[in-house]
Amino acid sequence: MTESAEASLGAAPYVMLALYLCVLLAFGIFGYRRRQADSEEDYYLASRSQGWIVSSLTIMATFFSSFALLGAPGMVYRDGVVFALFSLNVPVAGVAIYLLGARIRRAGRDGGFLTPADMIAHHYKAPVSLRLLVALVGLLYAVPYVVMQIQAGGIVSQQLFGREAFETGACVLALITMLYIMVGGMRSVAWTDAVQGGLLVGGMLMAGICAVWVLGGPGAFFDAVAELPARSLAAPGTSSRWTPEVLFTASLFASLGSMIQPAQWMRFYAARSSQVLRRSALIFAAVLTLCFFFGVMLVGLGGQVLYPLVDAMGNYSFDAAGRVLPNIAVGQSASEFDQILVVVLKNHLPELLGPAGAVLASLILVAIMAAAMSTADSNLHALSALVTHDIYDQFVRPHASQRERVWVGRALIAVVTTLALILVVIARRSEANPLSMIVILGLLAIAFSTQLLPLTVDMLYLQRGTRQGAIAGLIGGVLTIFLLSPFFPMLAGNTLGDLLSSMRGMIDTGAWGLVVNVTLFVVVTFLTRGADNGRLSPAEHDG
Numbered sequence: 001m002t003e004s005a006e007a008s009l010g011a012a013p014y015v016m017l018a019l020y021l022c023v024l025l026a027f028g029i030f031g032y033r034r035r036q037a038d039s040e041e042d043y044y045l046a047s048r049s050q051g052w053i054v055s056s057l058t059i060m061a062t063f064f065s066s067f068a069l070l071g072a073p074g075m076v077y078r079d080g081v082v083f084a085l086f087s088l089n090v091p092v093a094g095v096a097i098y099l100l101g102a103r104i105r106r107a108g109r110d111g112g113f114l115t116p117a118d119m120i121a122h123h124y125k126a127p128v129s130l131r132l133l134v135a136l137v138g139l140l141y142a143v144p145y146v147v148m149q150i151q152a153g154g155i156v157s158q159q160l161f162g163r164e165a166f167e168t169g170a171c172v173l174a175l176i177t178m179l180y181i182m183v184g185g186m187r188s189v190a191w192t193d194a195v196q197g198g199l200l201v202g203g204m205l206m207a208g209i210c211a212v213w214v215l216g217g218p219g220a221f222f223d224a225v226a227e228l229p230a231r232s233l234a235a236p237g238t239s240s241r242w243t244p245e246v247l248f249t250a251s252l253f254a255s256l257g258s259m260i261q262p263a264q265w266m267r268f269y270a271a272r273s274s275q276v277l278r279r280s281a282l283i284f285a286a287v288l289t290l291c292f293f294f295g296v297m298l299v300g301l302g303g304q305v306l307y308p309l310v311d312a313m314g315n316y317s318f319d320a321a322g323r324v325l326p327n328i329a330v331g332q333s334a335s336e337f338d339q340i341l342v343v344v345l346k347n348h349l350p351e352l353l354g355p356a357g358a359v360l361a362s363l364i365l366v367a368i369m370a371a372a373m374s375t376a377d378s379n380l381h382a383l384s385a386l387v388t389h390d391i392y393d394q395f396v397r398p399h400a401s402q403r404e405r406v407w408v409g410r411a412l413i414a415v416v417t418t419l420a421l422i423l424v425v426i427a428r429r430s431e432a433n434p435l436s437m438i439v440i441l442g443l444l445a446i447a448f449s450t451q452l453l454p455l456t457v458d459m460l461y462l463q464r465g466t467r468q469g470a471i472a473g474l475i476g477g478v479l480t481i482f483l484l485s486p487f488f489p490m491l492a493g494n495t496l497g498d499l500l501s502s503m504r505g506m507i508d509t510g511a512w513g514l515v516v517n518v519t520l521f522v523v524v525t526f527l528t529r530g531a532d533n534g535r536l537s538p539a540e541h542d543g
Helices: 012-033 040-048 052-063 066-079 081-111 116-124 129-161 163-214 218-226 244-259 262-270 274-306 337-353 355-396 402-429 438-462 467-484 494-504 509-528 538-542
Strands: none
Touching: 012 163, 012 355, 040 262, 040 355, 040 402, 052 163, 052 262, 052 274, 052 355, 066 081, 066 129, 066 163, 066 274, 066 337, 066 355, 081 116, 081 244, 081 262, 081 274, 081 438, 116 129, 116 262, 116 355, 116 438, 116 467, 129 163, 129 262, 129 337, 129 355, 129 402, 129 438, 129 467, 163 218, 163 274, 163 337, 163 355, 163 402, 218 274, 244 438, 244 509, 262 355, 274 337, 337 355, 355 402, 438 467, 438 509, 467 509
16 A cells, blocks of 8 residues: 555645535535524425525535545546447436526426426326335435445545544544534535535546646647556456447436436525526536546546556456455455545655645545545435435324434435445445445446336426336336345355346346336336326426
């Protein structure tokens, strides 16, 4: 492993992190003081009053998490140029905001909806079954994403302050994030996301520039990249995972799934107007596509040049499970490719720029922390709403006061953060880390949220589906994701496990779920259309 930051960056990381965390806590207090009432709508949606600047930055910050600043460069470092094409999912996500966001916001305002389950259960008139299913899908997305961000805080900390600092960093990130969400609600989350979104954009671009600079400028950079092993310059990449079919379906459905997950859905509700969301969509697509292509993707390619995966004979190193291993200077296991950006910045910027390089590297590392916290806070906040509003309010204490509901939500944030932190620590101490790489865990979470897509499109545009069709499709899609997840084959026999693994190699897991989901949705809708399924008519929906 690389040396700690004390030798290469001096005191700069301590100063930057301390200032950054103090700013976040200040926003939490400010958000609490600006609250209009102890109501769920104010705590979870900031009274539906967000303008385009805050909306743009909070949507960007929620979309690009540690997945972008750690996971994506790590995957490019492992697999090469092919994964850089994953950045095409960003403009697709912008289109989804433009087409879906404004309609969700309008329906949310007219119906007084707070969560995705509110709207979907109301449309299909399924107040118990669909509400619980949609809440479950939201939890299956939010929990892995919270775990990912806490894990990212540990990765940054161990690179800054030594390997033993992983658990301390994860604990600090979890605690600070939990505090400002509990205190200020959506206002604190959105305002801190605005700061974190700015850091995220700046950090991504600076990281790309630094990687090119370290290798001697654009010409020298691309000459060096051209000399990489053939497997790094073509599909399916070093690990043989990213075939064109898997890459295309993963890019398409990752973007759509990320835009209809609970935290983003609630940001659509919170926007002041449809024009705010349309403007946010354009800013999102333009800025983040630039950041992804010309920012962190260059770090992964430069990392392969600086820290080769092959030895002098052109041979790769593999672990006992047959997985490619990173350069020993980057990590010791197949799950540590995610550290490449931190390693490049920490080891090379101070050499190039001296004290100024240490400050710049520290600033980008704070941006990584911001990326993790901006997604952790959004998903913790949304998860609190799912459990409190969709379960506690509806089935446990329907007559609870608004103040009681808000405090239950705050307590849930503390409980879930603690459980996620415990899971990260246990997984870290396990020899076979079940959390694996950040991108793999992120794509699994997105696969679950993508199962809301057929219901969303039908509800907003087609209005043809029945309650029974919606329920059958959603159950089928979620079960398919469970079967194809990396965890189920561990429990299955060799024959079934090999079959499921081969299916994952054909198209993305989320796409398989959608195939089953849409098929069941259409077939069961056709069979039950004549029944009194309770679906709202188009006139009722628009009214």
